[in-house]
Amino acid sequence: MNYNWDWGVLFREPFGGWLISGFGWTIAVSLAAWTLAFTLGSVIGIMRTTDSKLLRGIGTCYVEVFRNIPLLVQMFLWYFVFPELLPDDAGMWVKREMPMPAFTTAAVCLGLYTASRVAEQVRAGIEAIGQGQRNAGLAIGLTPAQVYRYVLLPVSYRIIVPPLTSEFLTIFKNSSVALTIGVLETTAQARQIEEYTFQGFEAFTAATLIYILVTSIVMLLMRLIEGKVRIPGMISLGAK
Amino acid sequence: MFGDFDTGVIFQNWHFLLEGMQTTLLLTVIAIVGGLVLGTLLALARLAPFKPLSFVAGSYVNFFRSMPLILVIFWFYFLVPLVVGRPVGGFYSVLIAFVLFEAAYYCEIMRAGIQSVRQGQIYAGQALGLTYAQNMRYVVLPQAFRNMIPILLTQAIILFQDTSLVYVVGIKDFLVSADLVANRENRILEMFTTVALVYFVICLSGSLLIRRLQRKYAQ
Numbered sequence: 001m002n003y004n005w006d007w008g009v010l011f012r013e014p015f016g017g018w019l020i021s022g023f024g025w026t027i028a029v030s031l032a033a034w035t036l037a038f039t040l041g042s043v044i045g046i047m048r049t050t051d052s053k054l055l056r057g058i059g060t061c062y063v064e065v066f067r068n069i070p071l072l073v074q075m076f077l078w079y080f081v082f083p084e085l086l087p088d089d090a091g092m093w094v095k096r097e098m099p100m101p102a103f104t105t106a107a108v109c110l111g112l113y114t115a116s117r118v119a120e121q122v123r124a125g126i127e128a129i130g131q132g133q134r135n136a137g138l139a140i141g142l143t144p145a146q147v148y149r150y151v152l153l154p155v156s157y158r159i160i161v162p163p164l165t166s167e168f169l170t171i172f173k174n175s176s177v178a179l180t181i182g183v184l185e186t187t188a189q190a191r192q193i194e195e196y197t198f199q200g201f202e203a204f205t206a207a208t209l210i211y212i213l214v215t216s217i218v219m220l221l222m223r224l225i226e227g228k229v230r231i232p233g234m235i236s237l238g239a240k
Numbered sequence: 241m242f243g244d245f246d247t248g249v250i251f252q253n254w255h256f257l258l259e260g261m262q263t264t265l266l267l268t269v270i271a272i273v274g275g276l277v278l279g280t281l282l283a284l285a286r287l288a289p290f291k292p293l294s295f296v297a298g299s300y301v302n303f304f305r306s307m308p309l310i311l312v313i314f315w316f317y318f319l320v321p322l323v324v325g326r327p328v329g330g331f332y333s334v335l336i337a338f339v340l341f342e343a344a345y346y347c348e349i350m351r352a353g354i355q356s357v358r359q360g361q362i363y364a365g366q367a368l369g370l371t372y373a374q375n376m377r378y379v380v381l382p383q384a385f386r387n388m389i390p391i392l393l394t395q396a397i398i399l400f401q402d403t404s405l406v407y408v409v410g411i412k413d414f415l416v417s418a419d420l421v422a423n424r425e426n427r428i429l430e431m432f433t434t435v436a437l438v439y440f441v442i443c444l445s446g447s448l449l450i451r452r453l454q455r456k457y458a459q
Contacts, residue, residue: 003322068443069436070401073415081432169306176308180407187311200318207311215306 009199010206019203022189023210029107029175029185034168036111041118046148048119049126059119066116071109071177078109079181106178114171121163125156158229165222169215186210249427250434260417261438263331267338267413268400274339275399276392279346284376286351297347304344310408312341317409334406342399349391353384390454397446401439414438 009015048059066074079102083094098104129152137147179188190207194200250257285297304312316337321327357380365375385392404415412420415435422431 002325064444064447065440068397068401068440068447070404070415070439072404072407073432073436073439076419076432077436080428084429173306173308176310177405179310187308187314190311191314194314194318200314204311204315204318208307208315211308211311212303212306 003201005201006197006199007202009193009197009202015193015197015203018184018189018193019186019206019210022184022186022207025103025178025183025185026172026175026210029103029110029178029183030168030172032103032107033110033114033175034171036108037114037118037167037171038164040111040115042122044115044119045122045126046153048123049152050144063116063119066113071113071174072180074113075106075109075177075181079105102178102182106175106181106183110171110174110178114167114174117167117170118164121160121167122156124163125160126152128159129155155231158231161222161226161229165218165226169218172214172218173211246427246430249421249425249430253421253425256421257414257417257434260412260414263411264400264403264413264415267331267335267403267406267411268396270335271338271342271399271403272396274335275342275346276350278339278343280350280381282343282347283350283354286347287354301344301347304341305348307341309341309402309405313337313405313408316340330406330409330411334409334411338399338403342395345395346392349388349395350384352391353388354380356387357383389457390450393446393450393453397443397450400446401443404439 010019044059044062047055048063050056069077083091085091086094094101133151133155134147137151138144142150175185176187178185179191184192186207190203193203197203282297282300285293286301288294288297313334317330317333320333320336361379361383362375365379370378403413406413407416407419410416418431418435422428425431
């Protein structure tokens with residue numbers, strides 16, 4: 001193998017700065033997307049457990065559509081096709097004036113995609129509690145909304161901490177797909193350093209370490225939280 | 241808007257798109273077979289009583305599972321020609337990346353599958369005088385595979401979707417072919433909508449089939 005090692009390249013300007021800014025974008029995309037995915041995913045997951053056929057149907061359609069199209073294709077649909085479908089003014093705004101178009105599109109797309117997966121976990125969490133508690137809540141005169149708020153959700157969120165952790169790590173890794181529409185996150189920066197300096201080994205190793213480091217920190221943190229919120233006597237739903 | 245949606249462009253380039261789909265399917269099938277074989281071996285190693293072996297297999301799995309697939313594709317696209325010493329073409333690099341990456345996920349599935357086989361079965365095998373290898377080959381693995389069929393198929397659908405990521409190194413799969421046509425004919429709307437629809441139909445039929453299988457096995 002013919003290769004000139006030069007680890008110094010990672011600390012030389014501008015390449016070191018590229019990696020750091022790439023890391024920043026990775027975190028930004030992941031957190032923004034997670035906020036959307038968690039909120040919308042919860043709503044859709046809850047919808048799929050209600051008594052209303054209509055709400056259940058909408059929830060099911062959402063999950064099936066977003067789960068069965070590759071993330072990369074969805075990314076292209078939002079970035080290239082979606083502005084074309086809007087009325088002219090709105091389309092122009094999305095293309096020209098929207099602040100940070102690539103970042104915003106990537107975060108929204110990743111958020112909507114992951115919402116379908118979060119929804120499945122939330123639904124599984126609520127279904128794991130069983131019909132008895134729901135009936136008990138209704139029997140003591142709670143409204144359906146109160147049953148969710150005070151009986152079902154506090155328990156179900158606590159038992160789905162492990163699968164939600166793994167969904168968050170998935171979003172964190174999937175944020176690399178944003179590079180296809182021009183967000184210069186960690187993987188994109190590593191690739192760029194490789195193209196500029198031919199030091200692919202060093203650049204990709206740095207990126208790999210960044211991902212492994214964040215994954216390990218998140219797993220440790222969540223294990224602590226999981227221990228704190230565990231309900232004695234109740235088995236949590238294992239991560240996939 | 242959809243007013244001037246031109247379906248003609250799809251039919252004119254049908255053969256080109258079909259070729260792309262063949263690449264996608266080829267990649268998917270080889271990655272499933274390779275990933276499953278390597279993943280099963282890894283799972284056996286992970287559950288082996290010999291500690292260093294299970295540690296190595298466990299590290300392998302954790303390593304690949306904490307990396308984005310795109311980064312793995314870039315790694316091997318860069319690494320394989322360097323190790324081989326001559327250009328081998330992007331397809332082979334990507335193929336290796338997929339097999340090694342998927343093996344980590346299949347390992348976890350197979351590990352759960354092996355652990356789902358009741359301990360009594362293993363004892364029974366030992367009592368019959370089977371060696372470790374025979375016990376695995378004739379008693380444990382057949383049951384493990386059967387228990388895991390739905391999850392293995394779900395993973396296959398995920399893998400089928402993931403192959404679209406070869407876009408980042410320009411392998412001419414289904415998505416890249418469509419992208420080429422879209423840019424050449426200036427028909428982005430038509431091509432990407434078609435791509436999304438084709439993926440959707442294939443993956444949805446796949447997951448409906450799995451659900452039906454699951455119901456059948458549950459009975």
